[in-house]
Amino acid sequence: MSVADKSEKKSGGLGETVSVIVQALLLALVIRTLFFQPFSIPSGSMRPTLLEGDYLFVTKWAYGYSRYSLPFGPNLFPGRIWGSEPARGDVVVFKFPPDPSVDYIKRVVGLPGDKIQMKGGQLFINDVAVPRTKVGQIDNPDITEQNRPVDVYRETLPNGVSYDTLDLTPNGIGDDTREFIVPEGHYFMMGDNRDNSSDSRFSVGYVPADNLVGRANIIFFSIAGGASPLEIWKWPSEMRPSRLLSFVH
Incomplete structure (x- = not known):
């Protein structure tokens, strides 16, 4: 050769x-x-449903596509294409309206045109109280971030979606709010950790449909203690095997 x-x-x-x-x-x-975007949970606002250290896949096609479906959010087209409305109760990743460079994850509780209000820690939708039943307590700091038992309430939305919420502080600042009327093309988001969630009651405000990134679908990895998934030597003590490959509800 x-x-x-x-x-x-x-x-x-x-x-x-x-x-x-x-x-x-x-x-x-x-x-x-x-199709899918990996996402890590950055805060405790969705406890007990999602924990810091959960790594999940977000389905991108669930609500169609907007500029925020693309990396870096280039403004290539207006609005959404092949869009569909999220269902009440969906857990959604979206761009923080005041700063779209930041990702948030919350639960959809209010659809366009809804009246939303918190009274005495109970969620009201269109002047009707959402059923809220105390189901017990959680005494596990990995789930609650508290070194004490925390009350857990099960909410059931009008469409039948049920999920658990934490009540860290009775009569907390977010337990009684003004009435919010969700504008057209927007959604009202709340965290399941009701007393430790920056959501539509506070700085998040109403979330435009264009800001939706996708629906949280499945947890593919979970590790506690602030450990990184790359710290393999911590897996035996910090990995949460029961959360692996579990669906987000």
Whole structure:
């Protein structure tokens, strides 16, 4: 084999490697943009449903696509395409309206046109109290972030979706609010950790439909103690096996 042949073969091998890498990156970009996006839980606002250290997949096609479906949010087209409305009770990742560079995750409790209000710690939708039943207490700091038992209440929305909420502080600042009327094209979001959630009652405000990123779907990994998934040596003591591959409700 001549020197030229060896050089051509070597060059071809490098070219093939680069081509495979580029194709893999493009495929990953397409999957992340159109289908699934990984997301890590950054705060305790959705406890006990979601915990810090949960890693989940968000389904991007659930509500169609907007500029925020794309990495870095380029303004390539207005509104949403192939859009559909989230259901009441969906757990949704969205862009924080005052600063779209920040991702939030909350539960949809109010749809366009709804009247939303908290009275004595109970959620009211269109002047009707959402059924709220105390189901017990949780005495586990990994779930509640509290070194004491915390009351747990089960809420059931008008469409039948049920979920647990934490009541850290009776008569807390968010337990009694003014009446909110959700504008068209917007949604009212709340965290399940009612006394420790910055949501539509406070700084988040009404969330425009364009800001929706996707619906939380399945937890694929979970680790406690502020550990990173890359710290494999901490898995035996900090990983939460019971949460792996569990659906978000």
